[in-house]
Amino acid sequence: MSLLQEEREIILSNEYVDNFDFAEVEDFVKNASKELFISHHFKNKKKMLVQPRGGFPTYKKQFALNEFFVEANVDVLPLTIDSNTRLNDYATAKKMLRLSEENEIDMLNGYPLVNHGYRTTRKMITHFNKPVSLRHGTPDARLLIETAIASGIFEIEGGPITYLLPYSKNFPLDKAFLYWKYVEKICANYSKLNEPINRESFGPLTATLVPPAITIVIQIIEMMLSLEEGVKSFSVSFSQTGSMNQDIVMGAVIKKLARHYAQEINCADATINLVYHQWMGAFPTNKDYAEQLINMSTVIAAMVGADKIITKTREEASGIPTKEANAKTVANTQYTLGILNGLPNIVDKEEEEILTLEVHAIMEAVLNDPADTLWRKAFNSIKSGIIDVPFSPHIINHNEMITIRDAKKNIRIIKRGNVPIPDRCFEYEKAQCDLTKDTTSIVNDIIHDIGIMQ
Amino acid sequence: MKVVTGVVGNDIHVVANRLIELSLNARGFEVFNLGVNTYLEEFFDAVVETGADILLISSLNGEAEGWSREIKLLKSKYKNLDNLVMMIGGNLVVGSADAETIIPKYKNYGFDLVFHQVDLNTGLDTLEEFLKERNK
Numbered sequence: 088m089s090l091l092q093e094e095r096e097i098i099l100s101n102e103y104v105d106n107f108d109f110a111e112v113e114d115f116v117k118n119a120s121k122e123l124f125i126s127h128h129f130k131n132k133k134k135m136l137v138q139p140r141g142g143f144p145t146y147k148k149q150f151a152l153n154e155f156f157v158e159a160n161v162d163v164l165p166l167t168i169d170s171n172t173r174l175n176d177y178a179t180a181k182k183m184l185r186l187s188e189e190n191e192i193d194m195l196n197g198y199p200l201v202n203h204g205y206r207t208t209r210k211m212i213t214h215f216n217k218p219v220s221l222r223h224g225t226p227d228a229r230l231l232i233e234t235a236i237a238s239g240i241f242e243i244e245g246g247p248i249t250y251l252l253p254y255s256k257n258f259p260l261d262k263a264f265l266y267w268k269y270v271e272k273i274c275a276n277y278s279k280l281n282e283p284i285n286r287e288s289f290g291p292l293t294a295t296l297v298p299p300a301i302t303i304v305i306q307i308i309e310m311m312l313s314l315e316e317g318v319k320s321f322s323v324s325f326s327q328t329g330s331m332n333q334d335i336v337m338g339a340v341i342k343k344l345a346r347h348y349a350q351e352i353n354c355a356d357a358t359i360n361l362v363y364h365q366w367m368g369a370f371p372t373n374k375d376y377a378e379q380l381i382n383m384s385t386v387i388a389a390m391v392g393a394d395k396i397i398t399k400t401r402e403e404a405s406g407i408p409t410k411e412a413n414a415k416t417v418a419n420t421q422y423t424l425g426i427l428n429g430l431p432n433i434v435d436k437e438e439e440e441i442l443t444l445e446v447h448a449i450m451e452a453v454l455n456d457p458a459d460t461l462w463r464k465a466f467n468s469i470k471s472g473i474i475d476v477p478f479s480p481h482i483i484n485h486n487e488m489i490t491i492r493d494a495k496k497n498i499r500i501i502k503r504g505n506v507p508i509p510d511r512c513f514e515y516e517k518a519q520c521d522l523t524k525d526t527t528s529i530v531n532d533i534i535h536d537i538g539i540m541q
Numbered sequence: 542m543k544v545v546t547g548v549v550g551n552d553i554h555v556v557a558n559r560l561i562e563l564s565l566n567a568r569g570f571e572v573f574n575l576g577v578n579t580y581l582e583e584f585f586d587a588v589v590e591t592g593a594d595i596l597l598i599s600s601l602n603g604e605a606e607g608w609s610r611e612i613k614l615l616k617s618k619y620k621n622l623d624n625l626v627m628m629i630g631g632n633l634v635v636g637s638a639d640a641e642t643i644i645p646k647y648k649n650y651g652f653d654l655v656f657h658q659v660d661l662n663t664g665l666d667t668l669e670e671f672l673k674e675r676n677k
Contacts, residue, residue: 169587256553256578480555480577489563526567528664534560534661 090471091272103177105204112237124282125163125218125242126320129360129394137396137420139222139413142167142188142197146207149198152410153215159414160421163395164215166240168223168231169197175227177201184241196407197223199311207238214241216376220244220287224254226263232270236277239381242285243274246309248465249289252479260469261484264462268316283320285366286313287362290324293478294367295537296490298498299328299337300445300508301476306341307348307450308465314354315461321357322395326364327384330496336438338363344446363393369537370403377401381416385423390430396420439512449473452507472505489530492536499509501529542672547575550608554601557631557661561599564665565651565662570595581608585619595626595668603635609650616651626671630656630664 088096099107121127124198128136139156142165143149153164161476171180181202183194200208200221212219220242228250242314248268274284289345290302306323313321321344328334345359365384371377378401382507388396400408400416452473456464468474472485479486487504499516500508508516524532544565555577562574573591575583588596598605609629615621628653633643640657647655654671656664661662 156612254553256576304638478559480553482576486559528566530560530567531662532562533563537556 091269094269095233095273099233101177101201101230104182104230104234105206107205107233107237107310113277113280115209115239116236116277116503119239119241119281120213120216121282122216123212123218123239123241124285125220125395126283126285126528128162129285129320129358132394135388135393135424136162137398137417137424138163138395139165139398139417140167140222141165141401141408141410141413142222144169144193144197144199146203148193150211150214153211153480155410155414156417157215157217159417161217161414161417163242164219166200166221166235167197168220168221168225169195169199170224171195172197172201172231173225174200175225175230200238205234207497208234208238208240215287218242222524224250226251226255226258227266229266229269229273232273236273241282242287243270244287244289246286246288247312247462248305248309248469248474249292250335252469252476252481252484253289253291253293254480256480257482261466264312267312268462271313271316271318274313275319278319280319283358284318285320285322285360286318287322287360288324290362291326291364291367291457292476293350294326294491295478296498296533297477298488298490298500299325299333299340299350299442300449300500301474301488301506303317303337303341303344303442303446304449304453304474305476307345307446308453308461310359311348311352311354311461312465314357315352319357320360320361322362324364324397326367327387328498329366329368329492330437330498331387331408331437332433332495333497335385335433336435336442338393339434340439340442340446342392344443348450351529352457357476360396361392362397363388363391364397365399370399372404374401374404376501377403378419382419382423385420386427389424389427390433393414396424424511438443441515444509445512447468448507448509448512473507475504475506487532491520491532494521495519542595543571543573544595544597545573545575545583545587545591545593546597546599547579547584547587548577548582549579549581549598549600550604551578552600552602552604553577557599557601559641560661564661565597568665568669579667581611581615585615585622588622588625589619595627595628595672597628597630597668600629600631600633603632605629605631605633606635607645609652612651626654626668626675628654628656628664628668630654630659630661633657 170329180199187194219240221324247263251263398416402408402412451466458464475485475488489502563571643657644655
């Protein structure tokens, strides 16, 4: 038995998991409907795929949510996992699931997939016969991903950096890298049986003034880590920045550079998709404005040429959206996409050049780290501040980089910390901003800039 | 002057925490920022370790109330903290309540300055005035 298989046996013999039948699961994946694979839809699509967010504790409610979504013409169904499962606390998830089932109130903020098990969940997934995207936020997702694929979920979101730096204070980053390496291997192995399993990185990060260069570097690193293990279909992503021009520049550069770095590691045969998240920052409390903002996001997604868009709802500012609000936003987004035809092609050469130089400079510093593997290089780069995510709560992140918005609402770097932003680019970024102000005024600007959509 | 700051409990909301650090630095304070997800003991340990004059706790998701109940008891276990200025700010309840009920409650917990859903600069201006008055 291979080492990987031994590891799998140990992970899947968890007391909260019903008996795992590897041969049966393999057989299921081999014969699964092509419709369940998002990679199949990416390959044959004629339009941008639309995917909402959403997850409920009980099977019954999750089923009802999916029915609503299908009614609203969804292209990709979501399955959001509860926060106990994210922390591998299956005992609490089990208890809360029972309470939810017995009392008709939701005691979990998502679907506890491990507790429901793959035999049950597969019935739902195959019933709707639409691709499902697993949304979670788990540093150690090994058991979760085994259960997801066995259930018929063939798109897995997350990664060692993007599911850690925005969500955790002190989960060990080196462990996250190793646990995700396992996930990539499992996805790669199952990909050989049918259509490829798609992996998707989580580009929004902290959703607060993250400069495009940092987002792109992290997207590329997670993509490379995944392709290295044999994954053949990968989605890079980012969220609306608040500047239409910066979004369009970012879309162009991320597409170009993702392909470039895939080639660098001889993985040009993999398919790279682009996913765009509607505004992820603080939402306006005025629901009409929220709808305008969402509509604007859809227009920008079309302009950046996204392969998939992930939607928000008009209720975002006031708590967890209802299934009706979620379904409505899917229908509205589909409508907007349907009337957006023949958009102009906008190119900002200077901005593209600056951003490209920044990404290359940071990537060069990461790849020049003397460590022997890419994950160790990335680990060292985060530790030394070569990669620095503004507003990350994690202790390993340097938080030396400071960003503000310029007059056109572009996110600009005004303090680079240890991030190797080339001098020329740094001067350009600063030149777009009014830096004659005292520090207190600049801090006030940052406070204002975070709430750009208010 | 030295300030220890951080977000209390299992709260992971970091944006305001960073802004508090930046603002305090800009105002000339020496800042020891413990970041998010910080327990009360860690706050007091840091105050002792750094010899801080001010403890500024922040909270967004409402869990400060659960934690603050234990402050007096805990503080009494540490020596020489009588002159420590205790300040708290952010979103201080789960659900909604007005400042009139919240402020006395938190003062009773042992805080000198309490700010519920108040602009950061207003809070820090008040802190500076408070310090000026006290050092007269």
